[in-house]
Amino acid sequence: MTSSSNVPDADRAPVADLERVTRSYRMGANEVRALDELSFSFGRGEYWAVMGSSGSGKSTLLNVLGCLDRPSTGHYRIDGVDVADLDDDELSDLRSTKLGFVFQSYNLIPQLNVMENILVPLFYQESPPDGAEERARTLAERVGLGNRLEHRPLELSGGQQQRVAIARALVNQPALILADEATGNLDSHTALEILDLFDELHAEGRTIIVVTHEPDVGERAQHVLRLKDGRIESVVRDQHPAPRGAVTR
Amino acid sequence: MKGPSLVRTVRLGVSSLMLHKLRSLLTTLGVLFGTSSVIAMLAIGEGASEEAQEQIRQLGSRNVILRSIKPREDFATGQQTVRVVSYGLTEEDLARVSETFPGVTRVVPVREIYEEVRRGDRAMNPRVLATLPVYRDVTGRLLLEGRFLTDVDNEKVANVCVLSDEVAKFLFPFESPLGEQVRVGGDYYVVVGTLLSRVRPQGDAAAAGKSTAEVFIPLETGRKWYGSMQVKLRAGSREMEEVELHEIVVECDSAENVPTVAAACREMLTRNHKQPDYEMVVPLELLIRAQETKRIFNIVLGSIASISLLVGGIGIMNVMLATVTERTREIGIRRALGAKRRHIVQQFLVETVVLSVGGGLLGVALGLVIPVIVEHTAEMRTIVTPSAPLLAFLISAGVGVVFGLYPAARAAQMDPVEALRHE
Numbered sequence: 264m265t266s267s268s269n270v271p272d273a274d275r276a277p278v279a280d281l282e283r284v285t286r287s288y289r290m291g292a293n294e295v296r297a298l299d300e301l302s303f304s305f306g307r308g309e310y311w312a313v314m315g316s317s318g319s320g321k322s323t324l325l326n327v328l329g330c331l332d333r334p335s336t337g338h339y340r341i342d343g344v345d346v347a348d349l350d351d352d353e354l355s356d357l358r359s360t361k362l363g364f365v366f367q368s369y370n371l372i373p374q375l376n377v378m379e380n381i382l383v384p385l386f387y388q389e390s391p392p393d394g395a396e397e398r399a400r401t402l403a404e405r406v407g408l409g410n411r412l413e414h415r416p417l418e419l420s421g422g423q424q425q426r427v428a429i430a431r432a433l434v435n436q437p438a439l440i441l442a443d444e445a446t447g448n449l450d451s452h453t454a455l456e457i458l459d460l461f462d463e464l465h466a467e468g469r470t471i472i473v474v475t476h477e478p479d480v481g482e483r484a485q486h487v488l489r490l491k492d493g494r495i496e497s498v499v500r501d502q503h504p505a506p507r508g509a510v511t512r
Numbered sequence: 513m514k515g516p517s518l519v520r521t522v523r524l525g526v527s528s529l530m531l532h533k534l535r536s537l538l539t540t541l542g543v544l545f546g547t548s549s550v551i552a553m554l555a556i557g558e559g560a561s562e563e564a565q566e567q568i569r570q571l572g573s574r575n576v577i578l579r580s581i582k583p584r585e586d587f588a589t590g591q592q593t594v595r596v597v598s599y600g601l602t603e604e605d606l607a608r609v610s611e612t613f614p615g616v617t618r619v620v621p622v623r624e625i626y627e628e629v630r631r632g633d634r635a636m637n638p639r640v641l642a643t644l645p646v647y648r649d650v651t652g653r654l655l656l657e658g659r660f661l662t663d664v665d666n667e668k669v670a671n672v673c674v675l676s677d678e679v680a681k682f683l684f685p686f687e688s689p690l691g692e693q694v695r696v697g698g699d700y701y702v703v704v705g706t707l708l709s710r711v712r713p714q715g716d717a718a719a720a721g722k723s724t725a726e727v728f729i730p731l732e733t734g735r736k737w738y739g740s741m742q743v744k745l746r747a748g749s750r751e752m753e754e755v756e757l758h759e760i761v762v763e764c765d766s767a768e769n770v771p772t773v774a775a776a777c778r779e780m781l782t783r784n785h786k787q788p789d790y791e792m793v794v795p796l797e798l799l800i801r802a803q804e805t806k807r808i809f810n811i812v813l814g815s816i817a818s819i820s821l822l823v824g825g826i827g828i829m830n831v832m833l834a835t836v837t838e839r840t841r842e843i844g845i846r847r848a849l850g851a852k853r854r855h856i857v858q859q860f861l862v863e864t865v866v867l868s869v870g871g872g873l874l875g876v877a878l879g880l881v882i883p884v885i886v887e888h889t890a891e892m893r894t895i896v897t898p899s900a901p902l903l904a905f906l907i908s909a910g911v912g913v914v915f916g917l918y919p920a921a922r923a924a925q926m927d928p929v930e931a932l933r934h935e
Binding site: 326364 | 520528848849929
């Protein structure tokens with residue numbers, strides 16, 4: 264990991280660490296393995312694209328990485344915490360403190376305005392931080408929606424909604440940002456703006472994992488992990504030999 | 513409780529409900545009508561029972577009233593000619609009650625005289641009652657003007673009378689009747705006072721008895737001009753009636769002694785009267801019976817109300833189940849962003865409670881208006897006790913919790929991954 268050579272030891276531990284993770288489903292009499300003994304580590308401050316055709320297991324991987332689902336066997340550690348022994352409430356805690364989600368269809372809550380939507384993850388924290396509103400306002404400005412705080416999601420364009428979603432994914436200062444086909448519903452111009460935003464976040468040292476089947480999107484990431492049939496097909500590190508802004512802090 | 517504050521959850525619930533204003537309003541209707549009918553029915557029931565109890569209380573809760581009633585006629589031997597019917601309470605009965613019964617303080621005899629009362633060309637048929645001065649005190653009647661009969665009136669066998677409010681207003685619509693004369697039968701009487709009429713009995717109030725138009729004359733005056741024999745004109749026949757006393761009001765020294773005195777009276781009457789030509793009214797017993805009736809009424813009312821609230825609750829639950837399905841995706845999002853199961857339960861439970869409490873509040877408002885309307889249109893007395901709206905409101909909130917739990921639990925049990933995938 265060339266880019267993290269000057270990061271302190273504690274930070275060198277991977278943010279998301281998969282150890283022989285299997286996730287299997289019952290389909291009638293058959294057992295289908297969506298993830299098959301997958302072992303992989305996502306390092307801190309890295310920007311990954313997880314790619315693969317549909318059925319490759321990338322959605323399942325995203326669910327596991329996002330603590331929405333647990334491995335059938337194997338271990339997944341997020342920020343050093345093994346999820347295997349956690350109950351539903353503890354998983355919820357992990358999601359509200361360590362993860363930021365960006366979805367394909369934005370998934371804002373329609374009856375809440377921009378400000379309230381951004382604040383939702385903090386809403387569910389056991390001890391919400393002080394100055395939450397101030398933080399949300401800063402983030403809204405950051406994604407260029409400082410003047411739309413009172414708007415409802417339906418009054419915003421798709422690109423704007425996705426910006427709100429990104430602000431929401433950042434408000435709890437997560438260890439890991441997960442994006443699921445984040446540009447899938449956007450036109451190419453707006454999609455580029457969102458990808459630029461991801462670049463900026465990466466440059467700030469945030470850890471981002473983008474799940475996508477679009478080559479253009481995979482192209483923009485620092486590293487690419489390809490899945491096929493629940494296994495790793497290929498790993499490409501530093502696909503841009505000179506990444507914009509030498510990523511180190 | 514940590515996590516989202518209740519205020520914020522409630523505000524969120526309200527804003528979610530406001531997304532579907534009509535649906536939310538319609539959903540609350542069940543609880544609204546349930547609550548308002550509870551309050552309105554309680555108010556009407558309370559008013560009616562209070563009225564009945566007041567009528568009974570006017571008879572005196574320490575009194576036992578004995579009345580003469582005409583025994584059932586024997587039609588087989590009935591002749592359409594002049595005949596004498598002799599029945600009723602006697603002076604002997606009066607003497608026995610007043611002399612031998614312990615616990616009796618005063619005994620008041622009343623004779624009723626069947627005569628028309630006239631003044632000029634205005635005539636009416638009130639009950640003309642010949643009685644003693646203590647009558648007013650024993651029955652607790654309110655004097656409006658002038659005075660009631662006195663012992664002197666009685667000793668002098670004076671031709672004086674006291675009118676009840678109703679009679680006074682009919683015979684003297686424009687002036688005070690005091691000092692004026694009225695004709696009772698063939699004689700003139702000077703009006704010395706007026707009494708407040710009894711509360712007009714509503715429906716079948718046997719306890720309150722007969723007309724509230726009354727004219728009182730001294731007992732001795734009545735004795736002098738009208739013996740115990742009176743002629744009653746009937747269609748096709750004249751009938752002679754011999755009744756010594758029409759009513760005896762027995763006053764006891766305390767309410768506790770009323771049952772004993774009543775039992776003694778009953779025994780005395782059964783022993784001395786061959787035919788059932790008397791009745792006994794014990795206001796205290798009536799009061800207890802009225803309270804029992806009220807209790808039963810409240811139970812029936814409570815069951816009806818709980819059925820309507822049950823239906824309202826089921827309506828709310830139905831809508832909330834639909835809402836939960838409709839908002840599966842929102843549930844998925846919230847779960848993904850860190851909401852725990854109890855947060856989801858809380859959210860939907862609060863929404864249900866807001867719905868039912870909203871319906872409850874509107875219902876309380878409507879329930880307070882209905883009695884006012886009833887009072888003005890149906891001229892029935894209504895009483896809204898403070899506990900009724902409070903009770904109705906608490907029940908409606910309870911309905912929200914009970915019927916909200918299942919939809920909320922369904923929402924919380926959803927798998928976040930499945931919920932997020934829901935379209």
